[in-house]
Amino acid sequence: MKRFVQLSETNKKGRNCLPVLEGTIGPPAIDVKTLYGEYGVLAFDPGYRSTASCRSAITYVDGEEGILLYRGYPIEELAENTSFLEVSHLLLFGELPDPNEKVAFERRVANFTLLHEQILKFFTGFRRDAHPMAIMVGIVGAMSAFYHDNLDISDPDQRMFSAIRLIAKIPTIAAASYTYTIGRPFRYPRNELDYTSNFLQMMFGLPSEDYEVDPVVSSALDKIFILHADHEQNASTSTVRLAGSSGANPYACVAAGIASLWGPSHGGANEAVLDMLEAIGDVKNVGKAVDQAKDADDDYRLMGFGHRVYKNFDPRATVIQKACKDVLDRLGLDDPLLEIAMRLEEIALQDEYFIERKLYPNVDFYSGILLKAIGIPKSLFTAVFALARTTGWVSHWLELHKDDHGIDRPRQLYVGSPLRHMKK
Ligand code: SDX
16 A cells, blocks of 8 residues: 655646555655655755655664575575675675686686786886875776776676676785785785685785685685675765766765775774774773763763664674684684783673663674684775675666666755855
């Protein structure tokens, strides 16, 4: 039964109601497309807390219940039973690959892991102390200067070709963005390795000796990639969609997404969590940090806590916390930061300030400790997030070209000066 929302005013066509759109699951949406054209008013929603910017079939998040589905599958099941490339296939094509499709997709990605040799020269233009995210933004943006083929975004085959090319090359770029900063020679991909093991050997392999990928490390990192692959219309994905709506090429759109993800309120939080835990330094200082985070006059926040959508546990945090303990045990490591993090979580979850505001650990709270445990340097934490999220970004970029509502162009509530003229 079609639902409508009644308005107090009637429009030029004598109508005074707006249709309500129903999704498969989740909250319905008032269709306000005609609000300005027929009623002369705008909807005001800074920060988009109550705005559905598009229709999407890729990921579903229920913030109240702490549910995350990729194409309908719970994230916990995917993290436990699939590989990152299987999840990439799921996000791109809508289905998990069957055994033959899995092999074909892995081969298709493996065939595009190399970078154009001249792109390698771009890295040398950066200072050695450049942040890997700054390098990734630059290199990915520059890719459209090299890959002129398959840039006709009106052709679905060329769109998919560019999407898979980005998924294939982003680990090579992320690894090079790190090794360049520590003066280590660029390491070529090895296509006999799986996607995640290939990234690890490009990160840590040396020309002077063979590199043996630790299966515990590779499996943990692959799980981290799965958990970070997509998250509906978050800030960086919305950035990619908005850039894509103008017809910009996929490399420029993903470069914009990387830039947006870098912010400490978004993907930059995993690096900020480790800085915070290191600054707390000891379990005995946890109470002071929690009090400081509650102080309205202090802009100090518990990094890795809170979320615009999750007002319950971020299901990814639960999976990562378990993987964290498992990997530390299996590697025989004992990281005091994990003890500080668990104490911080324990105190915060019992504190009225956090309970009232529904502030729970998010995906970034434990990911930094797990990344550190498997040897990923802190400067690369957000680049690892960007590597994984590239699959989500290109999946949304492909989807937006199917739902062509034209260029995204929000309006505003103007509060500036009324018309005035310069003095003669
Ligand atoms: C990611 O959108 C996504 O899906 C993102 C992401 C993805 O996969 O793409 O899930 C990845 O970005 C996770 C979030 C990582 N960021 C952090 O961990 C940074 C720390 N968190 C905060 O900056 C904050 O919680 C946000 C930005 C994540 C969410 O902010 P909101 O929803 O805008 O909340 P808010 O700023 O309106 O805060 C509401 C209240 C405020 O207090 P009052 O004004 O009511 O007194 O909660 C307080 C805030 O001060 N608050 C915190 C807090 N987060 C919010 N207080 C202390 N510590 C915190 N972390």
